[in-house]
Amino acid sequence: MKKIIEFSRAFLVCVVISVVLIVAGLIGYVLKGGFNLGVDFQAGLIQEIQFAPPALRLTYTGAGNASISFDRNALYIVISGAGVEGKTYPFPYAAYTTLGSMAAALSGVSGIGVNAAASADVPTALFVQSAAGNPQLGAEPFVVHYLPPNSAQVSIEHVRDSLSPLGEVSVQVLGQPEDRRFMIRMQDSELNGEVPAEKIITALETNAALNVGVDGVAVTSSSYVGSRFSKALSNQAGVLMALTLLLILIYASIRFKPQYAIGAVLAIAHDALIMVAFITWTRMEFNTTTIAAILTILGYSINDTIVIFDRVRETRRLYPGDSFVHVLNRSISETLGRTIITTLTTMLAVVSLYIFTTGSMKDFALALLVGMASGVYSTIFIACGFVNFWDSAEKKNEKKRRAVKGIVADSAAAL
DSSP states (O other): OOOOOOGGGGHHHHHHHHHHHHHHHHHHHHHTTSOEEOGGGSOEEEEEEEEOOEEEEEEEOSSSEEEEEEOSSEEEEEEESTTSOOEEEEEETTTSOBHHHHHHHHHTSTTEEEEEOSOTTOBGGGEEOOOOSOSEESSSOEEEEEOOTTOOOOOHHHHHHHHGGGSSEEEEEESOGGGOEEEEEEEHHHHTTOOOHHHHHHHHHTOTTTOOOTTOEEEEEEEEEOHHHHHHHHHHHHHHHHHHHHHHHHHHHHHSOHHHHHHHHHHHHHHHHHHHHHHHHHTOEESHHHHHHHHHHHHHHHHHHHHHHHHHHHHHHHOTTSOHHHHHHHHHHHHHHHHHHHHHHHHHHHHHHHHHOOHHHHHHHHHHHHHHHHHHHHIIIIIHHHHHHHHHHHHHHHHHHHHHHHHHHHHHHHO
16 A cells, blocks of 8 residues: 655744745835836837847948848848839848858949958858848948858957946847847936937947957847837736736636645645745846746646646545545545656756756746746645645534534534
8 A cells, every 4th residue: 555645734834934935035025126127028228138249330422212122041141212113132141151252242233332340261151141220321331230150259248348338228138158149228218318328339340358349349229119019918928927827726626626726726826925935035037037937837837736626626536435634645645646757857957958948948947947836836735735724614514503403402402
């Protein structure tokens, strides 16, 4: 016979521990001024940059207007305007495989001036799509950047130090370290009515620690998020969490008794609040990736809870003479092996994500690790503890009702 562990002895102690952790999280939330909001929930300037040296500098002195655009496979020059015949000149990277051949082809377009800033044998496949500057070519050179293979990694601390004179600036790594890509965010309160994109680039290019030089930074994306949009996104996140809890409550109520449904919702609410405490005190960036992690944890936790509750229902039918607390202990003990195996195997994958990734994905993995541990804990000690409390309260109320009926019956007999 499998050993039955008396989990019920720790129900009250675990509730006290959970309350302390949740209260500490709420206190931290107030003291630290809320979450460390990511770029998704703040109004301001969002700029994605890549440290990439210049490959070509292009100018235009011909009639009409000339614009430049990129995609993954080609570079395009578009000539348009009054007095000229509109025409698009495509320059596929497959046809012009080196910087030298691309420069020669571009020089063939009337009015285009080309100044090579890198070696002629640089592959055009290394060109970086840039959103910086004016897409209209003119007397001011437009810079086409490229990313050399085996480029030295850029320290995020150096990037932050470069931008610190501009005010409070958030910096986040994008992709792999060798990509040298970063997302830079300035809050609306720091902009003072300006959009200092050029100041950001100048601060990065002039920092000696970064050693990128003039035109060594490519802006791959630049956008401004208004306060109305960021507020709407925050509200939608709250509605999403509340709707998740409601749907789980309805599902558990249909499948089990109301006390089981309430216990399941309390468990996942506990997990969400534990995550709030963890994110608040570690100052992990709160963004859409964090919300995805929390929702993943809630789904993982409710699955574990449903498995144990289903075993409790089956055990009550098999052992109708056992006390409910013994049924709980038996059910948790019987499913403990399954819980440990599924949790550890999932954690192995998440640990790999944490070790071999960076940026928001690393935070996502860390949040999952904390959440999965909290999910197992809450299923056993919070959800089951509440159901046990409900059953004990019902038995006490039943004894009181019987006692009252007995007193009434005795009084009636005496009369």
